[in-house]
Amino acid sequence: MGMTITEKVLARAARRDRVAPGELISARVDVVLGNDITAPLAIREFRKIGVDRVFDPERVILVPDHFVPNKDIQSAEQAKEMRDFAREQGLTNYFEIGRMGIEHCLLPEQGLVGPGDVVIGADSHTCTYGALGAFATGVGSTDLAAAMALGETWFKVPASIKFIYEGELPEWVGGKDLILHTIGDIGVEGALYQAMEFTGPAIENLSMDGRFTMANMAIEAGAKNGIIAPDGRTIEYVRGRAQRPYEIFQSDPDAEYARVITYDVSQIEPQVAFPHSPDNTRPVTEAGQVEIDQVVIGSCTNGRLEDLRLAARVLMRHRVHKNVRLIVIPGTQEIYRRAMDEGLLAVFIRAGGAVSTPTCGPCLGGHMGVLARGERAVATTNRNFVGRMGHPESEVYLANPAVAAASAILGRIAHPNEVT
Amino acid sequence: MLLEGKAWKFGDNIDTDVIIPARYLSTSDPAELARHCMEDADPGFPGKVRPGDIIVGGRNFGCGSSREHAPLAIKGAGVSCVIARTFARIFYRNAFNIGLPILECPAAVDGIRTGDRVAVDTASGTIRNLTTGEEFAAKPIPPFMQEIINSGGLIAYVRRKLT
Numbered sequence: 386m387g388m389t390i391t392e393k394v395l396a397r398a399a400r401r402d403r404v405a406p407g408e409l410i411s412a413r414v415d416v417v418l419g420n421d422i423t424a425p426l427a428i429r430e431f432r433k434i435g436v437d438r439v440f441d442p443e444r445v446i447l448v449p450d451h452f453v454p455n456k457d458i459q460s461a462e463q464a465k466e467m468r469d470f471a472r473e474q475g476l477t478n479y480f481e482i483g484r485m486g487i488e489h490c491l492l493p494e495q496g497l498v499g500p501g502d503v504v505i506g507a508d509s510h511t512c513t514y515g516a517l518g519a520f521a522t523g524v525g526s527t528d529l530a531a532a533m534a535l536g537e538t539w540f541k542v543p544a545s546i547k548f549i550y551e552g553e554l555p556e557w558v559g560g561k562d563l564i565l566h567t568i569g570d571i572g573v574e575g576a577l578y579q580a581m582e583f584t585g586p587a588i589e590n591l592s593m594d595g596r597f598t599m600a601n602m603a604i605e606a607g608a609k610n611g612i613i614a615p616d617g618r619t620i621e622y623v624r625g626r627a628q629r630p631y632e633i634f635q636s637d638p639d640a641e642y643a644r645v646i647t648y649d650v651s652q653i654e655p656q657v658a659f660p661h662s663p664d665n666t667r668p669v670t671e672a673g674q675v676e677i678d679q680v681v682i683g684s685c686t687n688g689r690l691e692d693l694r695l696a697a698r699v700l701m702r703h704r705v706h707k708n709v710r711l712i713v714i715p716g717t718q719e720i721y722r723r724a725m726d727e728g729l730l731a732v733f734i735r736a737g738g739a740v741s742t743p744t745c746g747p748c749l750g751g752h753m754g755v756l757a758r759g760e761r762a763v764a765t766t767n768r769n770f771v772g773r774m775g776h777p778e779s780e781v782y783l784a785n786p787a788v789a790a791a792s793a794i795l796g797r798i799a800h801p802n803e804v805t
Numbered sequence: 806m807l808l809e810g811k812a813w814k815f816g817d818n819i820d821t822d823v824i825i826p827a828r829y830l831s832t833s834d835p836a837e838l839a840r841h842c843m844e845d846a847d848p849g850f851p852g853k854v855r856p857g858d859i860i861v862g863g864r865n866f867g868c869g870s871s872r873e874h875a876p877l878a879i880k881g882a883g884v885s886c887v888i889a890r891t892f893a894r895i896f897y898r899n900a901f902n903i904g905l906p907i908l909e910c911p912a913a914v915d916g917i918r919t920g921d922r923v924a925v926d927t928a929s930g931t932i933r934n935l936t937t938g939e940e941f942a943a944k945p946i947p948p949f950m951q952e953i954i955n956s957g958g959l960i961a962y963v964r965r966k967l968t
């Protein structure tokens with residue numbers, strides 16, 4: 386019996402020939418990751434263990450991204466606690482404002498994660514790195530603390546669901562739409578405790594940025610990890626970036642899956658997830674008349690260069706609707722710089738949008754665009770839970786960057802074709 | 806561990822933003838977090854919940870972010886145990902790691918209403934509705950998790966392993 390890519394990556398990390406779904410294994414981790422919300426708690430737990438040093442100062446990565454630039458005194462204290470720890474431990478991969486980015490955009494970009502890695506992060510969207518053919522999953526702060534000390538952790542090996550995306554992507558349809566459509570189909574617990582393996586010709590044709598978007602939202606279906614087997618595109622992406630050797634794994638043809646689900650992507654339209662759940666999806670053409678107050682383009686889901694290019698293409702020669710605040714947040718300093726060099730930021734600013742330094746900001750209702758009671762936002766983020774972007778009676782509609790940009794122009798949820 | 810308290814029932818997909826909204830995450834003090842626990846689902850909850858009380862959820866309880874602040878807020882509010890049909894996996898790990906007992910038991914979820922008095926034996930997984938007299942058997946906690954609980958949480962477990 387063959388193994389899935391998820392099983393192979395885990396077997397290697399567990400120093401075993403094979404593992405099977407349901408088994409509890411102890412595995413070494415290549416990278417452990419924390420941010421300014423989760424790391425302070427982990428650091429306090431780490432101190433209780435009674436070891437002086439983290440297992441490897443290059444592999445414990447800390448990124449202040451949620452409430453930075455610090456939104457208030459408390460968040461400044463939290464960020465400082467993490468900064469002090471990074472200095473004390475001599476961590477090589479701690480990223481300060483001006484050099485940082487949203488963690489899940491930053492780590493792949495900097496070559497800190499690669500194919501075949503096992504990564505845990507005290508952030509649920511750690512699953513993003515599955516786009517590189519890594520096993521990556523979110524944990525809590527106590528798990529993070531233990532892994533910072535040990536360089537290993539335990540996992541229950543997940544069963545895998547294989548998703549096959551056939552056909553050619555229509556215009557304005559990208560990774561965000563494929564994953565929203567998928568979550569809309571299987572539901573927010575459709576892949577609970579399982580691995581989502583994305584395959585098929587449409588995935589092969591999808592850019593790395595689009596693949597990151599898909600793996601990023603695996604957690605929104607309850608999955609333990611999302612994963613895409615490395616191909617030529619992956620290798621092209623990691624070449625010149627990877628800071629460590631990496632290993633390529635592929636699923637065996639006779640690997641066993643809990644389910645196999647096939648979609649014809651040529652039938653998929655740009656999707657919108659209505660409040661208050663990422664599985665409450667419908668095609669944008671069926672959105673009806675939904676007037677909006679704010680548009681956020683950014684986050685670890687859609688804050689990459691390709692996303693900004695797409696948004697700028699739609700916004701070019703247009704102005705943001707008078708009733709709408711457009712907030713654009715590049716995912717990393719590098720994306721920010723390239724967007725500036727390419728003239729994308731000028732498009733946003735000329736259109737009447739605001740451009741921010743990289744931060745999670747409004748994605749989790751932290752700062753930089755929190756919603757008031759009754760306000761509605763279209764966001765390229767990944768969650769639209771009650772109160773996610775601010776007041777419990779505000780609403781978030783999830784969409785791709787082109788839909789978000791078109792909506793900013795028309796002041797209501799709109800299809801990009803309406804303005805281009 | 807024997808637990809007893811009043812049940813507070815919630816629906817399916819209670820996410821971590823409902824358990825503790827991100828606007829309160831600039832602290833990780835359980836007492837502070839407890840003041841806002843579940844407030845987006847039931848604004849009165851932090852004022853009503855009493856030590857020992859039990860939260861009963863539906864499917865996929867704790868879905869969403871990895872914030873350990875979610876089980877910490879629940880524990881900080883004095884809740885002794887969470888019973889649900891299923892838990893989201895990161896929440897499941899976190900709850901054990903910080904020492905909040907949780908049990909999966911769809912039958913108990915069906916058989917308990919808000920206000921019922923409920924007794925739980927975490928060792929055997931037995932759940933009793935003292936108001937109706939019904940008894941339910943929860944899925945046993947995997948042996949590996951028992952080991953973490955018996956050590957007194959993950960940190961104590963790791964400390965033992967390293968020394």
Ligand code: SF4
Nearest residue numbers: 510684685745748749
């Ligand atoms: S951008 Fe949003 S989803 Fe991504 S890490 Fe930041 S808060 Fe989490």
